[in-house]
Amino acid sequence: MHGTSLAEANRLSAHAAAAAIRSGQLSSLDLTMACLARIEARDGSIGAWSHLATDSAIARARRADERQRAGAELGPLHGLPIGIKDVFDTCDMPSEYGSPSLAGRRPEVDADAVAVLRRAGAIIMGKTVTSEFGMYARTSCRNPHDVGRSPGVSSAGSAAAIADAMVPLALGTQHTASTLMPASFCGVFGFKPSFGFTSMRGSNILVPRLANVGFLARGVDDLALFASAFAGEFADAVPALPPQRLGYVHGPAWKRVAADADMTFGGLLKRLPVAVDELALPAAFDRAVDVTLGLLSAHLAHRFGSQPDMVRQSYCAALRDGIAAGLALDAADYLALEAEADRLAAAARDLFRSCDAFITLTTPGEACLIADGPGSGEMTIPWSLAGLPTLSLPLLKGANGLPIGVQLVGAPGDDARLLSIASWLTAAAVRFQSAESPTPFRQASSEEVWSDTIAPM
């Protein structure tokens, strides 16, 4: 238990909690009760949950403990409480995709990803808050580091629940920035695997070629454990391997990066014990945001354009604007965007001729003030459009003492190695923190992660 008392079991990493449950030091029920207590104490201020399944979570945790006592075979996520972003269908909970237009919707079938997580032994605690249909729109959820600031969108609730130690694992999605932006703002670890990693059936798919699951947790090992429920290649212990060749990119949106973020990122580059070269990005990448928003708006027009006026008027402004932009596109425009996206994806793959992975910032800076909007996805859009695996690691701190994520990007299909590089990068950043004080880098171990900006119990 590494010094964490039973009452604080909710703070454990998924990895440590899984080990404690298997060894009999901790029951799934105790862990679930600790998480529920944390949610009870804190969610009034944070608002990470749109639906809490208290009774069924307790019943399922009890059953998990019984199965373990009976010697049953246990899945990789056996007994671990998990939050599910409410853009995934669940057969036993509301599934409203954050939209008043779907209030009370209760599908009969789990999304494929939810079914995988149940089979892996996870205890589904409830549904986490999302912006409407995953658009860039404010949610009622607040950033646990500073409730005056955005937790990011659209996997706002999942990231906030992880940051606030309400659960060790939470499922998100990402079309453009929806897992990594909240991970950066909330100071947690986020992972969007390679395109096609797992079935998206039963989730809110805005654009099929952009839709991905996203994983949120408090350490790289936890992300690997999470991914191992879906694919065999992810061992639950991730070796910390340095890359052969690490690159960095600033990217087309760097001009909007805040001075403090620029400086702390530069400091990280200088201190890394490997050479990090800047990669030249073809000019085509300047169009990544336009191409992505064009594809998105066309699909919005297709999906929502023929809804009755009353329904459409109920949508958030971002959704209404997207539909209107899409209705103005013609078929040839759309196919030109598809062709441009294909070329960008090919150009992105070429970047890995000169490096194994590259780093950049996940967001232009710290979480923005709620009044200033939900946050920007520009820094992650090009890599999401290209289908690349990406991670956000909470290794930097901004001028207000709030986290800023380092984005690590790998070649398509190279997900397992990317996690190993992430483990190395995280350990390297923690070493700087030990060696220097004050330091720009936030503590981030894979066993028990905490931050002085998160409220204690």
Place this chain on the structure above:
Amino acid sequence: MHGTSLAEANRLSAHAAAAAIRSGQLSSLDLTMACLARIEARDGSIGAWSHLATDSAIARARRADERQRAGAELGPLHGLPIGIKDVFDTCDMPSEYGSPSLAGRRPEVDADAVAVLRRAGAIIMGKTVTSEFGMYARTSCRNPHDVGRSPGVSSAGSAAAIADAMVPLALGTQHTASTLMPASFCGVFGFKPSFGFTSMRGSNILVPRLANVGFLARGVDDLALFASAFAGEFADAVPALPPQRLGYVHGPAWKRVAADADMTFGGLLKRLPVAVDELALPAAFDRAVDVTLGLLSAHLAHRFGSQPDMVRQSYCAALRDGIAAGLALDAADYLALEAEADRLAAAARDLFRSCDAFITLTTPGEACLIADGPGSGEMTIPWSLAGLPTLSLPLLKGANGLPIGVQLVGAPGDDARLLSIASWLTAAAVRFQSAESPTPFRQASSEEVWSDTIAPM
């Protein structure tokens, strides 16, 4: 050599010719010269070739024979002359896609499919005539059974060259009907494999989700040999296996089937030694042609819509009309068509719950008179849209004594079994012909196939 003299080697099936070459009874050079002599004698009337590579074919055939004498490893198509529809790039011949706008175009790289055929040992004789960019438009090629009739489009030259024994194998493509319609009109065997069978890079792709290679030959065994150059699962000897459950469909376009074609198809159904039940087609299939033409026109608008006026005015009417229709579509229309195509493909897969394969006609009847247009693709469009493997078998004869194809359709990926069923069906039809006289069925053996409507040497 099965009674065929050296001078008639061009009449051999690919299968018999390959065996004769391997056993030393026939050289690739002799076969190539026989094919060139046939082309020389006949192509003035038929017009199957847009480019004939006489010198390089002779040189390559000589080299093939030398390699065989030297004991080199031989590919599955070793020494066999082949025609390539001029919608595939070839590094050493003009590649004009049937369009005056690309006159003189000579790409530097082979299309992937052409590279595969060269590696398999085939001797590329030249490029065969196609309608402009593979559209439904008349070509200068004529039907060898009756030069007043259409050879079908768009793989016109490839089908006519096979029917006229100019080559034993010819490569085509199919988005909607372009391999099977010419096969039906020209009385040859045509095979469009499952979607995704092989790379289409370096070919004229009109709509990525519809683009397929097509194989034309004079027997089922020859089609299997042809396919074996691309994929290991195709043995060069195809067992004749009856289907467990064979179905038939009339399909939404049956109302335009000619009376003679309807009658001879009905006669085939009655005489088959297995029960053949009619499959109920969901009403959604009535939209297959509209969906296909909609997708096609959108892609035409994307690809050709911004060409200079002078170039666009040079296009055939079918292409100009398609572009204009596509320019009138908006992005949401296009995505609705894509969604409809996905649903149709799913519905088509469901048909195979109640049968292993089904049959229908390939065309509404015999080849139409040239004055009446190139022919109709309605009978093949639904299965091409659904990505199913399909064959056209020259088993029926119409009122004018001209061939009509039987279309055999299988489940996605079930290509090898479909060829076995085709072999069984062909043998069964030939047995009727032996038992009855006069008979509606055309002779079709896999060793040496001929027709009394094709001019002798």
